[in-house]
Amino acid sequence: MTYGIGMVLNGGLVFASDSRTNAGLDHVSTFCKMTVVETPGQGVIVMLNSGNLATTQQVVSRIKQHAVDADKPLTAHASIFTVAELVGRELRKTILTTTNEAPEQGDVDFTATFLVGGQVKGEVPRLFMVYPQGNFIESTVDTPFFQIGESKYGKPILDRVIQPNISMTQAIKCALVSFDSTIKSNLSVGLPIDVAMIKTNDLQVTKRHRIDSEDIYFRDLRSSWSQGLRQVFGQLPDPDWLK
Amino acid sequence: MTYGIGMVLNGGLVFASDSRTNAGLDHVSTFCKMTVVETPGQGVIVMLNSGNLATTQQVVSRIKQHAVDADKPLTAHASIFTVAELVGRELRKTILTTTNEAPEQGDVDFTATFLVGGQVKGEVPRLFMVYPQGNFIESTVDTPFFQIGESKYGKPILDRVIQPNISMTQAIKCALVSFDSTIKSNLSVGLPIDVAMIKTNDLQVTKRHRIDSEDIYFRDLRSSWSQGLRQVFGQLPDPDWLK
Structure with missing residues (x-):
């Protein structure tokens, strides 16, 4: 499994993801599930992924190739929304292709989910969750964070603490506490944890x-x-009824 | 959904379960998911259930009928183990029958899970988790609690606190904190919460x-x-790397 968190706050964006990939407990590897594309001064995009590793690696490669073919970086998109659209299209296509080409693998789950966030020049920071179906939702002030993967163990503390107006430091600490709860209760989520913080209008990874x-x-x-x-x-x- | 916890500690047994049943968010009802059978001085058995309500109600009715037919109470069993066996058999039979009789309902989940615990005279307190397949596992000192239903949100605090040697009061408080986290993060688990505490050798519900x-x-x-x-x-x- 995987655990990933993305937040969009007044101060900017926070991302955190673990690095454990497993296909059964005896096949555990470390893969970074955070992809960062940045062109300082122009924009920065962070993608976190959970789900089938072959699918997610293929989607990330295709998106990078897309930028090479178009001869303009991903950060040259006028909006993070169009990047989320692109990820959704490639994700849907990859899942369909793999499933159709290997019909005998009916019980293998080729699906994956992405968080896509960042800021491009002229736009505010934005965060999207892209589903295996290719559609997506955007984070709002009412729902300032998204989780992917093994999300339930670490959700209660996020529900209590995360509001758009908390500081970036508080947000990062809360993400780490959320990881702590998840790692404690679920073997398939493990260190290392990648953390990225992007302050509004920095247009590059701040930390x-x-x-x-x-x-x-x-x-x-x-x-x-x-x-x-x-x-x-x-x-x-x-409880008084126990006295 | 449902959330239920059972614990077997040095001091005895603790059970807690919510009462919300839903088939879609507009069909929410309150049903007690805790069944208590006790013959003071002879034994006490508590069953918690999660899953398909028709299945669980049928299993509970059948087990009660079983006792009437055999003309001896459930607590007359020499061991909680044989009660867990009985629940497993009835559960498996009910799920198979319902599924076979309604093959057109292929997408309806008729499965259910039970926690079966208690103490009968001459035996120590015991706790079992009975799966839809009819098989079951028993709680040990290394795993002094079981959860059924929507278990992930409330697991971290149980992992931190529950040890066989904590007091019954602490255990009940921990169960309630675990319910609090679950209720906060999941709409489908709700009040009222039923709590039962059975001190070792009381052979009836203590509270x-x-x-x-x-x-x-x-x-x-x-x-x-x-x-x-x-x-x-x-x-x-x-974090020092944020300073």
Whole structure:
């Protein structure tokens, strides 16, 4: 499985994704699931993917090839919306082609989901979730984050904390806590975690960081969070009906 | 959907389940998903169910009828293991019969899952998870809790807190926090919550309580937890790579 988060906040965009790919528990590999395309001053686009690895790699390659063929970078699109459209078309096409060419593999899931976000010059930062069917939805102030992959374990803390007006630092910390919960409860999501932060109008990745198992900050964060939770839990009132 | 938790601890058994049943969002009803059979001094059995409501109601009715036919209560079984076997057999039979009798309903999911736990005289408290296939697994000291239904949102806190040696009060509070996270993130799980606690060797339900939307304690617990989480979150260190 995979776990990926994208957020669009007043301050800009935050992305985080894990790197574990598995086809059964004895076939676990590390693949970066975050693709960044940037032309500083012109625009920056981040894609996170979950689902069938062959499908997602093919889609990413095709989109890159598309830019080469058209002889203009992906960031030259006038809107992130048209990039999401492009991803949707390629995704749908790849899934259909693979499924039709291998009808005997009826029980293999070739589907995938993408988060596509970023900012191009002249437009505000935007974030889309692209479904295997090729259609997509856009993040709004009411729904400032999207998740892909193994999303349920880490959703409660995002629901509590993420609002458009929180700081980028708070948002990144919240994403990491969400990853902590997911990693604790699900073996198939694992380190390293790729984090990217894009401040509004920077038109390039402001900060990119990879958190691996040696990362001292993430270890501190996990233990502070765990201790804090236990402390809060220990202070909860007892039910009167148990007295 | 449904959410249900069963735990077997040193002090005894704890069960909690929600009461929301839905077939689409406009067809939401309240049904108790906790069935208690007790013969004080002889034994007590608790069943929680998730899945197709027609299936689970049929299984519960059949098991009760089984006891009437055999002219001995369910608690007269020498072991909770044989009760789990009985539930597995009836569950498998019900699903097969319904599916075979309505082949045109191929896209309807008639499956269900049960938690079966309790204590009969002469045996320790035991807890089983019975699958739609009719087979089952038993809870151990390494895995002191089982969840059914919409289990992922509320799993992280259980993973952190539930150990066989925690008190029954702590266990019940943890179950309620787990419900809080689930209710916050998933519309299809809702109040009231049924809670049952069975102390080891009590051979009857020690405490049973229903938490509805008017429950002041649960409201306090939710707000204390929420405030506490925010406070802990606010005190987390900032990443050095963001400074």
